[in-house]
Amino acid sequence: MKNAFLNEFETKKALSEFIMQADKLSMDVKCAEFETAFALKQGRKEAVLFNSGGSANLCMLQALKNLGKLNDGDNIGFSALTWSTNTMPIIQMNMNPIAIDCEPDTLNVMSWNLLERLNTTSLKALFLTNVLGFTGDLEEIKRICDERKIILIEDNCESLGTVLPAGKAGNFSIGSSFSFFVAHHMSTIEGGMVCTDDEEFAEMLRISRANGWDRNLSAKQQVKWRKKFDINSEFDAKYTFYDLGFNFRPTEITGFLGLYQLQFLDSNINTRESNYLKLEAIIKENDDLLNLKHDHISVLSTFAFPVVCKTSELREKYLAQFSGAGIEIRPMIAGNMQNQPFYKKYAKDIFELPGSDFLHHNGFYCGNYPELTEKDLQTISSCLYKY
Ligand SMILES: Cc1ncc(COP(=O)(O)O)c(C=O)c1O
Known part of the structure; x- marks a missing residue:
C-alpha cells in the first residue's frame, strides 16, 4: 500500500483538524459513533472497536471463556492458512489449536476439509479465517457447525466487503473480527472491530476490552452487574473488575478515522x-x-x-x-x-x-x-x- 489512508491528503487534513478541536482523545463518542456506523454497514446488531485486529481476536476468545462457552483445553479448529494472531490467541487462552486444511483453489477451509478433521477430532469451536478476501462455502460450514454444536467464529480481517449469496463474510458466526491496519480495506492506522448479533457476547467484549470493568456498558447493563456483585456505590463501581480483561481500547483517533474512511470503503x-x-x-x-x-x-x-x-x-x-x-x-x-x-x-x-x-x-x-x-x-x- 502506498498510503496509510484512502484519500490520504483529505483524511490527514481532516484528522489534524479533528485533533485540534477534540476535547478528549481517549475512547469516547467518536469510537461509539464508528461502532454504530460499522455495525449498520456490516448488517450486525453490535460492533465493538479495538486497538487492533489481533487484540479483537484474543478478546473474542477471552469473552467466550468468561461466558463459560469455551474452557481451558478445548479443541479449537482454525484455518491452517491464516495470520499468526488468529492462531496465537488459541494458545494464549490455554486451548488446543487444531489445524484444518485449506484448498489451493479457494485458499480457504471448505466444508469437506472441516468434515475430514471432524472424522478424527472433535471441536468445541472453529475460528475460521476468510483468507485474502476469498471464503470457503460458509453456508455449509455454518450448517455443519450448528448441527454439531461447534461455536463458529470468523476472522474476517482480510475480507471486509466480501459477499456471498447467503450473506456477508463475517456474518456467519457468533462474532467476527476486522482489522483496520494500514493496507487493509480501510485503515485507522492500527485498529480492529468485532461484529456480532449476540448482545451478551458484545457486553462481555466491552468488559474484557477495558480492564474487566463496567464503564463502557449501558446503564441497564451496569445495574445488572452491580446488583449481581452487590456494588452499591458509584465510588466502588469505578474500580470494580467483574471478569478477566485487557486494555485493548482504541482512541478517538481510531474512531474518527474509522468514520472518515468508511465513506470511501x-x-x-x-x-x-x-x-x-x-x-x-x-x-x-x-x-x-x-x-x-x-x-x-x-x-x-x-x-x-x-x-x-x-x-x-x-x-x-x-x-x-x-x-x-x-x-x-x-x-x-x-x-x-x-x-x-x-x-x-x-x-x-x-x-x-x-x-x-x-x-x-x-x-x-x-x-x-x-x-x-x-x-x-x-x-x-x-x-x-x-x-
Ligand atoms: C487474518 C488476520 N487476522 C488477524 C490479523 C491481525 O490484525 P492486526 O494487524 O490489526 O492486529 C491480520 C492482519 O493482517 C490478518 O490478516
Missing part, C-alpha cells in the same frame, strides 16, 4: 474487485498458474493479488519476474501455520495438510489497492505472462 472495494478481475483474466490464460475459484462469492473484496503457481520451481520463476519489475511481494500469509516456529513449540497435534503445504510452497501475493494506476496494473500483468 465501497469505492475501494469496487476498485479492488475490478483490479483483481483484470489480472485474473491473464492468470486464466497461463497454465503455470492455478485458477482461483470464486463462483460461490458474489462480491469479491480482495485483500491482495494472490498468485498460486503449480510447482515451487515455477514460483521461483514468477517471484523473480515480480522482483525484477520492482513489485513488492509477500509469502501466502503465514503459509501452513504448522510450519511456523511458535506453532511447533506450543501445539501438540500436528496434521497432514496437503492443500496448505501446496499454498505454502507455491503461493505468494502482491498488493491490490485503489491507488494502483493502469501503468501499475500493466507492470503486474507483464509479470503474469508465461514467457
Whole structure:
C-alpha cells in the first residue's frame, strides 16, 4: 500500500483538524459513533472497536471463556492458512489449536476439509479465517457447525466487503473480527472491530476490552452487574473488575478515522474487485498458474493479488519476474501455520495438510489497492505472462 489512508491528503487534513478541536482523545463518542456506523454497514446488531485486529481476536476468545462457552483445553479448529494472531490467541487462552486444511483453489477451509478433521477430532469451536478476501462455502460450514454444536467464529480481517449469496463474510458466526491496519480495506492506522448479533457476547467484549470493568456498558447493563456483585456505590463501581480483561481500547483517533474512511470503503472495494478481475483474466490464460475459484462469492473484496503457481520451481520463476519489475511481494500469509516456529513449540497435534503445504510452497501475493494506476496494473500483468 502506498498510503496509510484512502484519500490520504483529505483524511490527514481532516484528522489534524479533528485533533485540534477534540476535547478528549481517549475512547469516547467518536469510537461509539464508528461502532454504530460499522455495525449498520456490516448488517450486525453490535460492533465493538479495538486497538487492533489481533487484540479483537484474543478478546473474542477471552469473552467466550468468561461466558463459560469455551474452557481451558478445548479443541479449537482454525484455518491452517491464516495470520499468526488468529492462531496465537488459541494458545494464549490455554486451548488446543487444531489445524484444518485449506484448498489451493479457494485458499480457504471448505466444508469437506472441516468434515475430514471432524472424522478424527472433535471441536468445541472453529475460528475460521476468510483468507485474502476469498471464503470457503460458509453456508455449509455454518450448517455443519450448528448441527454439531461447534461455536463458529470468523476472522474476517482480510475480507471486509466480501459477499456471498447467503450473506456477508463475517456474518456467519457468533462474532467476527476486522482489522483496520494500514493496507487493509480501510485503515485507522492500527485498529480492529468485532461484529456480532449476540448482545451478551458484545457486553462481555466491552468488559474484557477495558480492564474487566463496567464503564463502557449501558446503564441497564451496569445495574445488572452491580446488583449481581452487590456494588452499591458509584465510588466502588469505578474500580470494580467483574471478569478477566485487557486494555485493548482504541482512541478517538481510531474512531474518527474509522468514520472518515468508511465513506470511501465501497469505492475501494469496487476498485479492488475490478483490479483483481483484470489480472485474473491473464492468470486464466497461463497454465503455470492455478485458477482461483470464486463462483460461490458474489462480491469479491480482495485483500491482495494472490498468485498460486503449480510447482515451487515455477514460483521461483514468477517471484523473480515480480522482483525484477520492482513489485513488492509477500509469502501466502503465514503459509501452513504448522510450519511456523511458535506453532511447533506450543501445539501438540500436528496434521497432514496437503492443500496448505501446496499454498505454502507455491503461493505468494502482491498488493491490490485503489491507488494502483493502469501503468501499475500493466507492470503486474507483464509479470503474469508465461514467457
Ligand atoms: C487474518 C488476520 N487476522 C488477524 C490479523 C491481525 O490484525 P492486526 O494487524 O490489526 O492486529 C491480520 C492482519 O493482517 C490478518 O490478516
